[in-house]
Amino acid sequence: MTVELLIQLLVSGLGMGFIFALIAIGLALIYGVVGVVNFAHGEFLMMSMYATYFAFALGGLDPLVTLPLVAVAMFGFGIAVYYLLMRRVLGAPMHAQIFATFGLMVFMQAAAQFFFGADYFSIDRSLLSGVVRIGGVTLPMPQIAAAVGALVCTLGLYAFVFRTGPGRALRAVSQDRVAALTMGIDADRMNALAWGLAAACVGVAGSLLSNFYYVFPRVGAVFVLVAYVTVALGGFGSISGALLAGVIIGVLQVLSGFFLTSTLKFVPVYLLYLAVVLFRPKGLLGRQ
């Protein structure tokens, strides 16, 4: 195993890590503010990947052009899911909350299979094709763009949550809902905002991913389990923790895919989840 190969693996792992982080941040945001785990998060990703693919295949729009549109559309979709479904189960027992998003997951996956079939689609000739060579390391353009895009989006969300008024209100609700209510913050609107932002993040991730990843009905399941691990490892509700955890997991799955076989590459990641929740339940950077 040469140094170039190792660097190659690490860099591509790092790139995937930023995408995992972007997906996981949405999950962390919903959990932090609304207090539920979105089991349909992977299907949000799947939906935006299909949207990007069909915009390319039918409308000839490049994923880079579609990206902002998908992000805005997913923002609306997230808010709709909150008002139509999740608001009804806010005070319900936990199994009802779990099964509300779980039902959404099953429904969206089956709907994708119903409308688009079980086939794998991929975008083959977008603006971002080709490779970049630095020394002996070869990097495909789509991955680089996805990594950069995911990192920029993550930092943007970080700035929104920590530097703006609505962001402060979001944090207030996630820290103490009752106190936030007494300060005149509309918790209901903050819940909707969290769902919208989370869906928009996953929309960006989906557009970026579809440049180099196959689209199929179960694609979300691949990423969402990893996103749970990322959120748990980073500490529920911590954005910088999710970024760090995403990078660790990205590198881990690339290495285990190389040293084991590619079908087993997520097994060490799943084991990592168990190790984290059992021995460090607050994650790496979670509030202690």
Next chain:
Amino acid sequence: MNNAKAGPPVVRVFGFEASLRALVLSAALLGALVVLPQLLLGRPFELRLLTIIFLYAAMGQAWNILGGYAGQTSIGHGLFFGLGAYTSTLAGLMLGLNPWLGSLLAIAVSAVAGVLIGLPCFRLKSHYFVIATLVVAESVFLIFSQWLFVGGAVGLEIPIRPSGWLDFQFHRNKIPYYYIALMLLAIVTLFVIWMERSKIGHVLKAIRDDEDAARSLGFSPLRYKLIAMAISAGVLGFCGTFYAQYVLLVDPPSVLAGSISVIIALVAIFGGIGTVAGPIIGSVVLISLSEYSRIYFSGSGRNIDLLIYGALIMIIAAYCPGGVISLFERLLRRNRGPSEAPPSAGPTPQQTPDVKTI
């Protein structure tokens, strides 16, 4: 069976009377189900449908022991079903073990696996536990798809034995499978009814409602959760053996897939989580729905059943988290008038909708 028990337990005398009526009703139902296959002689589809309904009802009952009574929501229970199927099949292939003995081994393996998984995972609360069950089941699915010892992605064929009760295989006439599944469901249901009234059942419900309170009374939550897990997983192990002997092929997608775990949990939640009749109602409705939709929209490979399931799960979760059975109860209560309504009819039932259902 469920009618008689729907009312709140009033007085002990009435309780005895009600259970007598339930006894007569369920004996009649059981008698009808025993005779039924003779009417279905030329109808293999209905026979298969009923067999699968009994199987999933039994699996839902088993899930309910852990998920409904002990309150530990698992979305990875298909794992124990798959382990059971693989255990008896491997024992048959490698040791030539009789499938009945293989099923005992399957029960043991699944129960031990349940305890081994539960030992660390029961320390986790709510969502953490749910995700842990998902992650463990998915890991086993991936490993079995890759592991050549268990046949990898191709799977294993069950060794063919002569047709007969001793060999747990029936080649031409599939009615015995129906009876085995019916017996399985009857035994598991009777066990759950007994468990509900026993100390274990009360402790499990106490743990579900308030774990710290149960601990302060001197009951170890971990110990009782492990007992519930072992029973629940063991039953699923037998179900796995039954399914393997029924379809004579095991491979990861057919016995370890995540969708099986979803259906097992859904059967109980749809009917009524933490109730005896819940999994039976859930299985009748959901399995019929999926089998008939498979016929009417067959060949498309488009998963109409899952589409309907998904919508149903959302509706149940959002509008009646107590399941179909809570709808019946609401209707019954309305018919009786408010004066006879149980005292919990105030604003609280939303918190614990399943406590009063038995």
